[in-house]
Amino acid sequence: MKNIIYRVDDRFIHGQVLEGWVNYLKISNVIIVNDLLAEDSVRASIYASTLPANTKFSVYSINDFCSKKPYTKYKKKYTLILIGSINDLLQIKDTFSENIYFNVGCISDSSQEVCINDSVFLSLNDFQKLQNLSELYDIYFHKVPWEKPVIFSNHNRE
Amino acid sequence: MKHLVIFPTLLKSLFYQGNWNITNMQGTGFRWLVKDFFKHNQTELPSDFDLSPVYYFNTNPYLVTFILGLLLKETQMRGKIGDYDKIYASALAALGDTFFWHALRPFAFFISLWAILINPVFLVISYFVIFNIFNVVFRILGFYYGYTFGVNVMQLFNKIKFNKWSKIYDGITTLMAGIVIAYVIKYQYVTDSIHVIKSILLFIVGVIISKWVRGPLELIIVTTILAVLILFGV
Structure with missing residues (x-):
């Protein structure tokens, strides 16, 4: 698996993220990219308190994240970057590269039209956006690392 | 600590996740708990609480009472809960899953294993007791500490260094496993x-x-x- 993981998860840090990703892959850096949390230290500190003591945690607004590209500091270690929605993911498209593992883990709004698995529900609009993104990169609907992912991939891509 | 009526909701919290489903996870059961807890403590439901049947909620069931306590406090103080139900659901799911599922289960097993020397039945009983001491204590205290600390209840978890507990319990479990293996080798099989x-x-x-x-x-x-x-x- 690639070292930089972009995970779309509207619950940010929860059991699957901590047990499944952070502890399983021994991820040493966790970054949340979200404008609201970047301005709200109380809410950010709640998430920070859940992580193991040796895990670095930071929160960036979308603009800050695009300009500072903080994950480049930790090239050799796993870095998990948590994004709250497909829209937020596409807003940081300037940072996309082949070295990123695109993971859609949890979008819990079950009123949406497309059900990918038991934790990802997408609107048709978001589904279309991911389809466009899959023209360039493989997208993994992947709850936890030991389960087989559903891969959204364009096989005609060169 | 303030006097809270917790007993009916405590009993219901033991099986509120029985309605777990992929559409809203524990949402239906949690709405039921919130209504029950607020009713017994003479508090109107908060104006911004989502009463929709597809209300989404998922957390570690052993820590759910902390969220009930803090929501009651927020409602009595401000009349609304904001998004703290969602944030604490995620955060306590992360903390609770790591401790209760990952660390406490094997810990309880290896501690209980010694009971087999007295009577094999005691293994099951002592495992049941050790695991559920934590379960019941956290559930009961959750109402009070959730209510006392409100949205700052995470400070309590920081104070007791709860995110380090799983590592400590893992260490004790590994030690116990080593003792058990050494014991088995020395006294049971090695000739x-x-x-x-x-x-x-x-x-x-x-x-x-x-x-x-x-x-x-x-x-x-x-x-x-x-x-x-x-x-x-x-």
């Missing part, structure tokens, strides 16, 4: 050097397969292999 070699080989096989087991299928295969090995006297 000559061939048993030591067999034990080391089984240990190496165990380490290799423990890295490989990731789901029920692998577990069944491994259990079958071990059963065959034991059947033929390895």
Whole structure:
């Protein structure tokens, strides 16, 4: 698996993220990219308190994240970057590269039209956006690392 | 601590996740708990609480009462809860899953294992008691501490360094496992050097397969292999 993981998860840090990703892959850096949390230290500190003591945690607004590209500091270690929605993911498209593992883990709004698995529900609009993104990169609907992912991939891509 | 009526909601919290489903996870059960807890404590539901049947909620069930307590406090102070139900659901799911599922289960097992020396039935009873002491204590205190600390209840978890508990319990479990293995080798099986070699080989096989087991299928295969090995006297 690639070292930089972009995970779309509207619950940010929860059991699957901590047990499944952070502890399983021994991820040493966790970054949340979200404008609201970047301005709200109380809410950010709640998430920070859940992580193991040796895990670095930071929160960036979308603009800050695009300009500072903080994950480049930790090239050799796993870095998990948590994004709250497909829209937020596409807003940081300037940072996309082949070295990123695109993971859609949890979008819990079950009123949406497309059900990918038991934790990802997408609107048709978001589904279309991911389809466009899959023209360039493989997208993994992947709850936890030991389960087989559903891969959204364009096989005609060169 | 303020007097809270917790007993009816405490009982219901033991099975509120029985309605778990992929559409809203524990949402239906949690709405039921919130209504019950607020009713018994003479508080109107907050104006911004989502009463929709597809209200989404998922957390670690042993820590759910902390969220009930803090929501009651927020409602009585401000009349609304904001998004703290969602944030604390995620955060306490992360903390609770790591401790209760990952660390406490094997800890309770290895501590209980010694009861087998007295009577095998005690193994089951002591496992049940040890695991549920934590379960019940956290559930009861959750109402009060959630209510006392409100949205700052995470400070309590920081104060008791709860995110380090799983590592400490893992360490104790590993130590206990080592003592159990040493005990079994010394008093039950080892009579000559061939048993030591067999034990080391089984240990190496165990380490290799423990890295490989990731789901029920692998577990069944491994259990079958071990059963065959034991059947033929390895």
